Amino acid sequence: MRRSWTINGTYATWKLTVDIEPPDEPARLDGYCVKEWPAERLAPVIGHFFEAVNFYELSRDAEDSMTA
Numbered sequence: 001m002r003r004s005w006t007i008n009g010t011y012a013t014w015k016l017t018v019d020i021e022p023p024d025e026p027a028r029l030d031g032y033c034v035k036e037w038p039a040e041r042l043a044p045v046i047g048h049f050f051e052a053v054n055f056y057e058l059s060r061d062a063e064d065s066m067t068a
Helices: 039-067
Strands: 002-008 013-019
16 A cells, blocks of 8 residues: 655655555465555554644744844
């Protein structure tokens, strides 16, 4: 499963790609394979990505306003 999220910021275009693959040894799956992870499992990762981008963009704004 592969998913990507993109944020077009002021200072950069930010992209997060999550690629989840089954283990190399199919016997470890015991007949169970996750083809698509539920959104609630990925939500904390996506939330952290958006928060990190917002923090960086805001800190750059603050730096730029102090040097102007």
